[in-house]
Amino acid sequence: MSGHGTPNRYRQQATHTIRDEPYVRESVLSGTDRANDHRNHAYAEIDADRWRDWGRDAKTHTLTNLDRYLEEAERNLEANGVRVHWAETAADALTVLRGIVREHDVRSVVKAKSMLTEELGVNEHLERLNVRVRETDLGEYIVQIMGEPPSHIVAPVMHLSLDDCRQIFQQVLGTPRHGTPEELVAAARKALRQEFLAADLGISGGNFLVAETGTVALIENEGNIRLSTSLPRVHVAFVGIEKLIPRFEDLAGFIQLTARAATGQPIGNYVSFIQGPKKDDEVDGPEEVHVVLVDNGRTTLLADEAAWEALRCVRCGACLNICPVYRQTGGHAYGWTYSGPIGAIIAPGILGLEEALPLPFASSLCGACADVCPVRIPIPELLLHWRERAVEEGLTPLTERVGLEAYTRAATHPLLFRAGGTLLRRTPWQLGGTALPILKGWTQERTTPEPSPKxxxxxxxxxxE
Amino acid sequence: MSARERVLERVRSACQERERTEHPGAFESRDAGADPASRLTTLATMLEAAGAEVVRVDGMVEAGKWVRRFANDFESVSVGVTVPSQLRPTISTKGSHEAALGLSMARAAIAETGSLLMDARDGRRTQLLVPTHVVFVYQADVHPTFRGALSSVRADLPSAIGLHSGPSKSADIAQTLVTGVHGPGRLIVVLVA
Known part of the structure; x- marks a missing residue:
């Protein structure tokens, strides 16, 4: 299956998708076309430049004062009755979860869509603990059944066609082989409703965490996030430390910016602001709420003199939709939770540069991503930053390093340059109609170049002439 | 040292390396209608564009009549805690996970985004589990901007607020829009003068 790769095998995975799964490209092109269209319309309705400046500045302010906002958020969460945990690593976060599972004898979990829990490996961990875990976002539900990770930050099954979904639903829920999307959704609603009512624990991420009020804010359209955070008696929210924003009022800007950039809507049809557990004057809601503040490499990015700006990201997916490289393969080729341009600039901080290496190179540096980013992250500059870092640390391939060194020497010595040129022109690149092995990677898809005689x-x- | 101390220590040392910038100030958005009439029009237009239905009634008496007539087509109802007694229909009541119809009272509404601000004190299950959801909102509680609505409730926050801006929907399957995924598939907003 194409979803279980690693960043290190990006080239092979991308080649595999393009050559062996051409329908993926078709689905992704149509999905991203639609998303780009919606975003363009939604940006045109507002003073998008000014809104994006505000988004950039409000996030930059938060990140340059993150120490005090984290402490303020912790104080206010605790005052609201929320139990706050800190996780330095993914393993820490999973240990916290295991503690909650044991304390409440949790048997079943409903999960709201959350990329951070993908990053941490929450589902696999729960399965190891013999807990039944059910993704409830429709797209996440489908990839969970397929045993694949989501291929897009916002639209998890952008890579699948209607027929792919029909087959899955027929097998799992017994819907008709040629069921309409409405029939498939109705079957999922029925099946998942039982899970919501029976679950012991609800797990969510968090789009924003407001320092001033200790509010976890979540944006969605289906209602599964509201249900996952309202019905089970315990709710755990995993929130990256970069998700902080200073004031309750700031939500007005960030929620509208995120919705317009992600799906082109003025706002998600459901937005949750969660302050804490059920109060005495309330009739329902969880009795216990936990917030896990997750680092897992984010402080490495924060300490980097350039890459810290990537932490402004609101995970709207606009840079994926517009990226000419992402659009060819979808997200699975990247072999990591966060694909596309934004994934390529945060991966080196979270996974380490060596592990993430091909990703900053998986770009034509066209700059389209920076043009659509709602918080104006200078993505192309940061891609170059990681490429430079890779060269400094000697992580680029040996042939490339030796080749570039040789070229540098030749280019600064005219005689050597001319001699090299003559040699290359006289090399028989196509011996008896077959390209030399050194050109094989190039000539698999293209005709062999013919050197000019002069x-x-x-x-x-x-x-x- | 605890995980908390280690994380905070690294954040502090990163922040010390960098110039601390100022907050850009309040988020200023579009003018969604300074006068109450255009505010209501914007709210209704936004809600309808997102797939909701909007009804305007002239006061509580008319609202009561409307809801009794509307509820007649349903077998059972679940009613939010803060819905006034005049707005409770006479059909049989059921738990929110079984009722065909749900009635809730919004604490406020936002014209700019076409949103209803639902307070947890009204009961979350009625807001989420019913297939058809009717929400009453007083026209006087409609705020022109999102930011204005947030600052009006900030001093008195319940455990949770839900902003509802349309029916439950998804376009996950083949980018085809389908309503009624997990929450109510039908949202009817009654603007009470």
Missing amino acids: SFQALWKEGI
């Missing part, structure tokens, strides 16, 4: 300098002397 050098540029010779042509210049003769007078170029």
